[in-house]
Amino acid sequence: MKQRRKIRKQKAHIAFVLNGEPCEVAFAPHKTLLEVLREDLNLTGTKHGCELGECGTCAVLLDGKPVLSCLVLGLDAEGREVTTVEGMQLPEGRLHPLQETFADLGAAQCGYCTPGFLLTALELLAKNPKPTREEIAQALSGNLCRCTGYIKIYEAVELAAAHMRGEKAEVAEEVVYGLKS
C-alpha cells in the first residue's frame, strides 16, 4: 500500500465556463477544483477550511448546484459551468442582493465562511424564491459558521429573497432590547 508508484507526469488541460466566461486552464490532474481555482486561477474568494468536505467553506456552484470544491476533481469541471463568489456580482459591478444583505446585516463576521454560504443560498433562492426559516437552515446545514450563530445569515437570506421577489423589505433593525435610543 505504502509503496511509491511510478506515475507518468502529465498536466491536465480543461475548458469550462467560469463565472459566465469561457476559461481554459492547465493543472496537475490530482488537483481538486478548489486548488485549481485558488492556485491556478488565483480566485481566492473560495476558501479552504478542511479539504475533507466537512465545513462548506469551499462551496461553489457546478452547473448551478452547490458542491464542495474540495471534493470535486478539477478534471470534473470540463465543459461545465462553475460559479464562485467572484462571479456573483451583477452587471456593472453591482452587488447581488444576497451580497448586499450579508454585508448590511453583518451576516459576514470574520467572513471566512461567507463565500460558501452565499453560493449555497444563491442556489436555494433560484429554486425556492420564498423559503421558510426551516428550509434555509436545511439548505445551509453543510456550511459551518463559528462566529454568527447562523441567525443573521437566515435574516440576510430572507431579506435578499424579498428583494429578489421585488418586495420593498427594509434592513431590519437589530433588536437589542432594553437599549435606550
Place this chain on the structure above:
Amino acid sequence: MIDDEKTQKPIPPGQDQEYEESEVNIEGRRVTVRTRKVPPLPDWTKTEIVGQPVPRVDGVDKVTGRAKYTSDVQLPHMLYAIAVRSELPHARIKNISIEKALAHPGVHAVLLPKDVERYIMGNPFAGTLPLLTLEPKYTGEEIAVVAAETELQAEDAARLIQVDYEPLPFVLDPEVSMTDKSPVKFFPEGNFTGGGFGQRKIGQPSVHTRGDLDVGFKEADHIFEETFRTEPQQHACMEVHGTTASWDGDHLTVWESTQGVFGVQEEISRVFTLPMNDVRVIGTHMGGGFGSKGGAGKQTMLAVLMARRTGRPVKMVLSRHEDFMGVYRPASIQHYKVGVKNDGRLTAIEMKSVNAVGAYMSGSMWGNSSPMTQQMYACANVRTEDRAVFTNTPPPGAMRGPSNVQNAWGLEQLMDLIAHKLNMDPIELRMRNDVKVDQVTHQPYHSKGLAECFKLGAEKFHWDEKRLRRNDPASTKKYGVGMASQIWGGGGGPPATAIVKINQDGSINLLTGAADIGTGTRTVMSQICAEELGVAVDRIHVTNADTETTPYTLPSYGSITLASSGPAVRSAANDAKRQLLDLAAGSLGVKPEELSSKDGFIFVTAQPDKRMKFEAAAGAMPERTLVGRGYRGPNPKGQSLNAFGAQFCEVEIDIHSGEVKVLKFVAAHDSGRVINPHTFASQVKGGITMGTGYALSERRLIDKNTGVPVTASLLEYRPPTSLDAPVDIEVYSVDVPYTANNIGAKGVGEPPLIATAPAIANAVYHATGVRVKSNPITPEKIIDGLKSLGGRT
C-alpha cells in the same frame, strides 16, 4: 454629541508626558502597566452614530471575496512548508533520515531540531516551547519541517522523512498523572503545578483562601458535595492557523492569521534578534481566533526560518487535522463542597480542581477553573485549589472565556441543584448571594448590572411561568427551562494608541493596531471616530493590524479590544478635531472653544447657522494634512471592571432518542454602552451557539491506549451546524451606565459563552430529572441517565 466642549482645557506643554499606574485585567490576569495620563473627555450624553446599527464597514470586502486572508496570500516563487509530527505521545527520537526527502523533486530544504534549537519561543501567552524536538511529549508535536515548490511535493517529502522512535511511557489521564502511579515524571517535584497566572510552584496547587471553612460548614444547614467534569473544547476557527513569510533583504514581512500583530512582531523580533522596524506583521483579515491566535505560533517561526534558509517566500498553513492537534480549552474535574443556610446564603465553598494542561509548563497558565467560585457569590469562607496537571497531550491555550467557561459548568449547575433542593427560584438563590465588592481584590465593582440582567431576562423569557410548566407524562418529548449567570473581565486598558489623519478633502484615515477577528472592530472604531469628529462613518477609512502602518495596541483577546482601543480612537479623533477647530476658528472669527463639529459641519455652538463644511475646514489646512494622536488612559484606581450577564433557555428532549434541541435563548448582558447593536448582538448569538456546541456536541478525544487524537476533524469534533444552533436567540443589553473609560463600553466577546452550557444543562435537568455533570450532553447520557432514574423511557 459633546455639548460642553468648552470645559476642555488645552494640555499645557509637558503635561502629556505624565504617567501613572493602571491595572488591566486580561483573561483573568491582572497586570499593572505604566500609563500615560490622558486628558479626560466628557461623557457622551447623546450620540448620533455610536449606538446605531451601522453596517460593517468591511462587509463588501467579505461578500465579494476581495478580503485577503493569510491563507489567500500567494507570492511569486513561494514555497510550501509542512511539519513532520510525532506519531507517538512520548518518545525519544534516535534518528531522522532526510536524504530521500531532500532528493525528492521540488524540495528546497529540511529543518531539523538541531537547526532551530537556539530559537526558543516564549511569551506570556505561548509559554516556552521548542520549535522542533527530539523528545516529543505529545502526538503531533513538531519534529522537522520540509519546504517544497508545491504542496504535494512537500507532503510527499514529509512522508519520505524517516523517523526512528524509541517509544516512552505516556500518561493521558490527569488523575493518574497526579499520583505515584504515573509512568511519566514531568518534573522531579511532581506532575502538577498551580493553575492560572499567579505564583506557581511545581507540586503545589494554586490556592485562594479566605475566612475559615470549618466555621462556614458548621454554620451551614445543608452541605452539598458534587463533582463536575468538562471535556476539552477546540476553537475550530474556520481559518486554520497559518503564516506566510517573505524576506526582502533584511526586511521581513509576515502575514499571520492572528488576534494581535504586535505580539507576533515582538516574538519574532525577540527570537531572531531583529530590529522591530524590520519585522512587519500583517493580520488585516483573519478567519476567527477565539483565543487560539493570541500570539505567534510555531509555524510562524518555522516559516520565517525556512524563508531565510531558502531565500524564497514560505507559506505554512496547517491542515485541519494539524490544527486539531494544537491549542484548546483544557479539560477540568471540579470537586465542590458547599455549605448553605436554609435561606440560601452560602456559608462555605471548598473547590478543588484538576486541569489537564498537556506536556509543557506553558499550558498551566490555563489550568485553573475557579475564578467564578472565588468571585461570583458572597461567601466569607472560601478555599479553592487549582491543580494544573501535566499529561502527554498538546498544551492548551486561551479559549473564549478561559477558566470561567469550565467553572460555570460546575458552579452554575451546583447553584441550580441547591435551588432545587431548597425549593427556591434559582434567581432568588443567586440574588441572596449577590455581592457588590470583588471578593478577591476587595475592590468595589465599578458597575454591576447583574440584578438588572436577572430581572430583564426573566421578564422577557417569561421565566416564572415557564418554570412551573409541567410535561405531559405520556409524551416522549419533554420540555424544560434553565438559567445561569456569568462574570468576566472586559474592562480593557492601556496601552493602546490610535492615529486619526484628516486629509485636505475632509476624508479621514483611522489607523489602529487592533485586530478585527470577526467581531466588528473596524466598524465600531469607525463609529467612535465618526462620532467624535461629527462626520459620517463613510468618510473614514480604517487601516488596522499592520505593524508597519498602525500604532501599538494590546491584542484582541480577553474581550478588551473595544474598551482598550476604543478610548484611544476617541482621544485621537478628539485631538484631530481640536486641531481642525483651531483652524476653523480663524475662518469663522470665533474662539475654538466656541465651535462644535457635527453632521459634517463645523459651527458656532451658540449660533448653529454660523458654520462651514468639515471639508472646507480641512481644505484650508496649511500642511494639507492633520494628524491626531490618542492614547488609552488609565483605568480608575481601586475598582474592579467586570461584565456580567444572565442567560435563560428552553430545551426539548426526545427521551426515546436522547436528542436535545435548544429551542430558545434569552440573554441579558451588562457590557456598558452598546456601540453597535448589530455587532453586540452578533457576539452574543455567536457565543451562545459556541456554548451550545460545548454543551451538546463538541468534544476532543484522545485515544486512551495510543495517545492519538481521534476527533481531529470537523466531522468527528462536531461544531454545531445550522440545525443545532438555537433557533431563537433574544439579546438584551441592560445598559447600566459605565464611566471607567471615555466611550462607556466594556467587552462582550467572551461573556456570552460562559453561562450558556450550564443554562442548557439546568434546562435538561428541569425537563428530565437527569443531572448531566459532564459535557457534552450527548444522547447516550440522556438515555443512560433516564435509565438510572428508573426506566422512564
Place this chain on the structure above:
Amino acid sequence: MRNFQHFNPASLAQATTTLSSKPDAWVIAGGIDLLGEMKNGIIQPGTLVNLKTLPNLDYIKFSESDGLRIGAMATLAKIEAHPDIRKHFTVLSQAAHSVATPQIRNVGTLGGNLCQRPRCWYYRNPAFHCLKKGGKECFSVSGENKYNAILGGGPVFIVHPSDCAPALISLGAEVTVAGPRGKRSMPLEKFFILPTENPLRENRLQAGEVVTEVHVPPFHDAGSSSSAHRSVYLKVKERGAWDFALASAAVSMETNAGMCRSVRVVLGGVAPIPWRCPQAEKTCMGKQIDEALAAEAGKASLAQAVPLGKNDYKVEMAANLIKRALLMCSASSASPR
C-alpha cells in the same frame, strides 16, 4: 492527495475491464468518500476510473407494475426529492435526506452510498494500521468504541455507515452489479458481508465489479383499499447535519385492516452490515401493533446485543427506534409521520 491517472471509460464494459486489469485502479463516482480516503492517506489509487461520464446510469424509474429502479449514479439529492420515492418509498427519501449535507447529496451517488467505507475513527486515521486495513488489531475493542458495533461485530467492530442500505433492505431491494464477466443480481441484504467472512471488505463486489442498479419490487396489492403500505426511517445522531447514525431504524410495513401483513425491520449504525431484525418482524406479523407489542419487538431485536463498554446506550436507543418506527408505520392516519 497523491498523484494518479484519471480515466474516462467509453463504456461500462471498458470501465470494468480497466478496473479488473489494474490492481491499483479504483472506481470514482461522486468521489465524496473516495477522495476523502485518498486525502487521509488510507488508499492511494494509481488510476481512477470515472463513472460520471458514462451515460444512462443516473436514472430513477417507477411504475406500479415494475416498482422502482434507480441507476447507481443517481445522486442522493435526486433520490430524496423524487416525487414517486417520496410518495411510495418514504423510508428511502428520508434516508437519503439524512445523509451528510445538501452539497454532498448533490454529488454523492446511491452506488457510492452503498459501497462507502466505514467511518470508524481508527480506520479513517492513518495513524492506526487497523484490522480493517490489513493490520492486526481492531483498536475499538479496548479503545474508544462509543460509535462501534453492538451486533454482528468481530473480529472488527465497524458499523456500516450507509443510511440508504437499511432503507432499501426494508423495501426488499435487489442490487445489480456489472463486472468483466457480465451482470449479476442479488438481494441487497445479501450484498453485505460480515467481517467474519472478510474483515477487509463490507460487500460482495469482486475485482472489476461496480454497482449499476437497485431495484425495489412493487407491492403485491398496492391498489387494494383495505391495505396500506408505509415505511419510515428514523436516525439518531449527535448533530443535526453531517453525522452518521448512532443508531437508525428502517421499517417498511404492509397492513391490512389494521393487521400487520408483512414487515421488514432493519437497523443501521449498530452492526458491520445493515442489520435485519427477524425477531421484530416475527413479533409483529399478523398482529395489530400497539405500544406493548412494538416495545416487545424492539427489545427482542436487541436481545443478542453485545456492547463493547462505551456503546451500551445503543441497545436501548435502537430498541426505542424500532418501537417508534413500528408505531408510525401502523398508525391509523393515512400518511406516515
